[in-house]
Amino acid sequence: MNLDDRAFPADPRSPGPRPRLRASWRRSARYGLTTDEMRPVFTGSVDTGSLLYECGSEVLRGLQSTLANEPVSMMITDADGLVLSRLTEDPAIDRSLDRVHLAPGFYFSERNVGTNGLGLALADRAPSLVRAEEHYCTGLRGYTCAAAPVVDPGGAIAGSVNLTTWSDSAPELLLALAQSAAASTSALMLARGAGRTAQPAPHGEVFRVYADRTRSPESELLTPGWRNAFSEARSAFRRGLAVAVAGEPGTGKTALASLARRELRTERVLSARPPAPEDVEPWLELWVPELGKDSTCVIVSGVDRLPAWATSELAALFGRVRAHDDLQPYVVTTASADDLPEELRPLVDVVIDVPALRFRPDDIVPLAKHFAAQARGREVELTPAAARALTAFDWPGNVRQLRRVLREAAAKADRIDLHHLAPEVFTGPGHPLSRLQAVERDEIVRCLIEPGTTVADAAHELGLGRATIYRKIRQYRINVPGRTPTS
The missing domain is CATH 3.30.450.40 (GAF domain)
Structure with missing residues (x-):
């Protein structure tokens, strides 16, 4: 028609x-x-x-x-x-x-x-x-x-x-x-909804991605669980393929794409994060003029969260600038291959999956040290107990959450121990907590992670019976290595 x-x-x-x-x-x-x-x-x-x-x-x-x-x-x-x-x-x-x-x-x-x-x-x-x-x-x-x-x-x-x-x-x-x-x-x-807080509205940032000059990307960021995805992305870019990087929020999709591109040539990389639906038009006006310029790559994040009319605009734009026998000038990210908008599928040659951090336990400590050193400006040590706590946590917010937690901890000390970590790290997956429950959970964790504190000590400080504190530890799925039961 x-x-x-x-x-x-x-x-x-x-x-x-x-x-x-x-x-x-x-x-x-x-x-x-x-x-x-x-x-x-x-x-x-x-x-x-x-x-x-x-x-x-x-x-x-x-x-x-x-x-x-x-x-x-x-x-x-x-x-x-x-x-x-x-x-x-x-x-x-x-x-x-x-x-x-x-x-x-x-x-x-x-x-x-x-x-x-x-x-x-x-x-x-x-x-x-x-x-x-x-x-x-x-x-x-x-x-x-x-x-x-x-x-x-x-x-x-x-x-x-x-x-x-x-x-x-x-x-x-x-x-x-x-x-x-x-x-x-x-x-x-x-x-x-069990006291959950609403996610903040997206702002639609457009920013330039710079290389991390404080550490070598190969030694610090290419952790074991990331190397396969990195190699696959680098190979696809080298062959001139249009790439979509898929994964949960916070897994580092944009970082992966930009690192793989920089392995092949020096170029300007722009990241365009999706805005609220009513702000899409001015958001497009910010970065579309840069698409197709020499030695410029635009990584458009979260295309699965864009309004349908905007993905139509993207499809037309990508079709006009698509390169022949060279690195493609665009990369997109999405939650999964199935979520990639239908109109963009003909303009994407390969989808590369970035596994969630909970499936990459060997990556957690190297990344934690990298983020802590980045925030502190010098090497930061993790105690064995802190390393165990970080590895045991399932990181629902993935690398983004790990970065935030370690930056906060690194602001407190050069040697990070349990009591420097946020209470969320000691909580297992479960039902969302009300504001009052979260305060109670945080107070229990605060007492338990103090050096030398036992469960009995924490119960005494909080004015709780031992049976009560054990029940609440189970209720909130609190796990402080060496101080709480893991079952």
Whole structure:
């Protein structure tokens, strides 16, 4: 389908950037949809026990009283566009939405039904308003849909809030209501999500990556668990392949790519970290002019977290600057090969996996010494007990977390022992803690890691019975080598 200006509706009232809607129409065509066809897949199972369903339904019930007697249908969907619940007091719009299958149990993502409000909000990770003729499929052009993504306590997209009304109704406040309901749902999920703190919004930094002149990259950073990935990346770059580096957040994907590039030639390496969805346009303006310049490589991080319209822009950009018989001018990073956006896959020749730090125990102590020396400006010693504690921890934040912990510890001493390490290092994996529980856990750890302190000493200082402190050690999965039971 050729989406020229005659095919695409021209509506000057459109509140979002036209490129987003145009990109959504193009994606809808690539999915094989036609304007008179929808594929809203039905599933017989809807998770009504999830935190999203519980909190979203509560928020929408409160909003329902505000919209009494208004022809507005309110819905909660999951991150895949599956409609989990629908509330309305208008029987006519209810029956009408049943006919187009915009109902609980049906998937309403772009891939299923083309451009629509909730599908666009999930694809672009941003609030979206799709009016009558802006819908891709004609069956939806009798409605106006406003949707906003819901963020879970960990900072990921959990789903969306979608408000749908007739296309001839005034939608001026519809998007604001959807955004407010989504924000309220996110806040309620955070409050009930075992006290977890929300991840800070990304800032979309663009910065130059410099070589570490204080240590040799080969001796300090190319630890055993990293060498295979490094060699694979260097070989791919040498062959002129376009590379994606995959791994969990904080595993050092950008560092790996930049080190491998510097092994082959001297060049300027820019790292572009993804911003919040509403900041993508100025973020692109910061670094796109540098793409394709001589001896310049741009590492675009987290392409799996970018809005769908932005990955379309990247695909067009990479296609224009792709090199022949030379190092490619771009590298991308992603959580996994499966998460690499579909439009970028033809422009990536090889995906290199960087293992998480918990699968690289032999790397922990060498990296810890490197980061500590880097922060202190001179060699820093780790006591055997500190080294054991660092190696025993599972490092959910990977190398980034290790760097932060060692920099904090190195600020205190040239010889790092247990009591210089952050309390988090002595806690095993488990349920997230409330703020009060975290304070209690930290106080127990603080007492236990004091030199010469026994469990009985810690119990006495905290005013706890021995049975109580042992129970709390098990509860918080505290493990101080040599001072607490490991079972």
